[in-house]
Amino acid sequence: MNTVEEQVLAEQEALLAECKFYEGEKEPETKDAKLDHYEPAVVDGVPVGPPSTVLGAPVPRSPWSTSLLSCFGSFDEHFTSDLQVCVMGTFAPCVLYGSNMERLYPGEEGISRHHCLMYSYLYIMGANLLNLNLAPCISVGSRVALRRKYNLEGSGDCCFTESGDEESREGFNTFCDVFSHFVCHSCALCQEGRELRRRTRYPYYQPYMPMTPPMEQSMSPQM
Template sequence: MTPEQEQVIEEQQALLEESANMYTGEMEPETKTVEPPKTPEYIEVANGVPAGPGGPVMGAPVSRSAWSTGLFSCLGSQDEFCSSDLEVCIVGTFIPCVLYGGNMERILPRRSSFGIHCLSYSSLYFLGNCLFNMNSLAPCFSYPSRTALRRKFNLEGTGEQIANTFGCCGSVIDDDESRECCESVLDCAVHVLCHPCALCQESRELRRRLPHPAFSRPAYLPQAPPMEQHMVLPMV
């Protein structure tokens, strides 16, 4: 090795030693370690039923609403439906078949619903009067309308009203299946024992809650007849 090469190597070693001495006092940058969040020993749970932003929580029990008028409120409650309540009382007394047909037309707004139920009621009305000299068959046919009305608007049944008033039969009301079976039997009993009053109460409730189906149907728009058309034969 020549003296020149040895000198170059010595200079390089000197530069390396100087650079090593410069970084000897510096420390390496510390790396920040993120500690995982500590899990609590127990989790606090809020008591009660949480309320949703749009209303009651799904699955929560819904309270039943009361009837607008009582069973024996034949003249209704002196409000804006006073004239309608008087009309219901008169129609239910003299032509109950028409009142029953109107009730079913509101509960089941289908085509010819009024005529079908009114005709069926009239047939049983005259048959009962011929056989038993009283309207005894039509109430047994018409009581499902009261059950359908209760279920449609979640109304209180007769058994529930008795239990809330006198504080009895609470165990039967707690069971949904037993309560519904008991309420259906009581609906039949109400129609058999107080048939005109039951029809009038149902009609008053429906008139306060639902408009007549004729007002909710779209208006008839007359259409112009098509223009005359002519066939043009091709030239031969």
């Protein structure tokens, strides 16, 4: 037997001895863990975080910032704006209505001028022909759109419960909006103007961006 055959034989005997050494030993549990001994974890306590909203549940309505008869607002930081709205609603309601529509539908070019002229036309025609103010026929739409856009409380919500018919509630609130514009037209316009100025910025408002001056520069002497 030569040297190569002796080396191969020695390696086979060593491998056989190693197999006999590990024979009958249990393999590590982490290699093939059995699922029979798995116990699911039990969670106790109250979940942390805001309560989940139910799909399809009605969203609570938010109140108006000021009431219908708050001519000068709430005497807060918006007093100057509220006073301006009150003056426009008393002496130039057409301008206030155009401004409200411009804030309610931003981005539409000429919307303020268009609604201001339409309001003035109905006001003059109704005063000359019927001795009535026909402007609420178009201005009531702004109140309905404002209330729906920001999910504001309607005047008729007090007559319905939270689980009441939503279609009947909306119809009654629309009727109350019409009643508010025909009975307290100037007050309704001013309330909408105050609400819009608290929730939106002027459409053409450009914030002031201060510019920092450049750093001081100096010239090094040339060699």
